[in-house]
Amino acid sequence: MIRSGERELGPDAGERGHWLDRLARRYTRRQALKAAAAGAALTTFPLLRAAPALADDPHACQQGCLWTSHQTAAAGHTRCNLTGTLAYLLVIGYGPALGLGYLAFPASGAAAIEVGLSCSDNVNIQQKADNHDCLQPGCPDFDPKGAHGPCEGVMNNCCPCSNVLQGYQPCVYDCNDPTHDCCGES
């Protein structure tokens, strides 16, 4: 119902009408106090701004998922180098060692080369599969608290946060808490 002194907004005026119309509107004392308190809170406690709806975004996990895939791959390549031998490091024509595998296949190192190459190729292909999963809604099979994840070992909540490279931020508050934002501005 429209009270005296208020104008009825036409269908094209938008949801909240023109800003001049809103200025002209009367506000109760309670509304004014609420608005003032909210403004003060926003300027005084920038980290307590209402959390963005990241936690509800099915792709909010993407950045952290991709970051994790790189940590996992790095650990995998390290493991491959350890399972190989010096021959692997020097001779393989593929991967971190930048060797030239096609020039010689010394019989003494053949087994290590085979193991090392298979390991490196496997890490690479697995990372491709993981990357693909990261682009799917909800990042299937990704756990930010899992091995190599941005919140590995964290007991608190772990909230999506595009402001940090790892894509997640540990947080004592619930990720969906509208009054707290652990991500903040970088």
Added chain:
Amino acid sequence: MKPTNDQLQAVHKALYKRSRLDALTTLNRNIAVLMNLNPESELSPNDVRNPPGSGPTWFIPATGAVDQFVVEAAGDCDKIAAALMDMHDDVGTVDFPAADKQHLQAAIAAEAASWTARGQIWRAPSIPDVDAANEQIQQHVRTALSESQQVSAYLKTAQEVGQ
């Protein structure tokens, strides 16, 4: 039947042609850069591919298409395979014991096939079956290794050819 010194030298000349070795080295280094496979490379602290050597960004998040760097690296895999097949053909023109020639060419062809397989797997828009895709590469690697062990007398290490 053992190869003569002249035969060995002729095979080495076909295998280790300097221009081809340089091209292969360059392609290998390109791949390491494009695929972020060198742990000693320098990446910006804000690069999503950190840490160095941890692989590429495989897909463009906005489109889901395979990243251009990966596609380019897959093309370099094809070029390595082509260079190896040139090596295979050059070896074919050299006169040395037929059984050795067969093993050596089989080793080189298998190594080339492993690179072709890598290129195909890397650039494929679909999600790989990890074990099957890896086996697709490793079957060629195993062949290359077993065949080359039959003709190790003809082969030099990377250090020996100065690469």
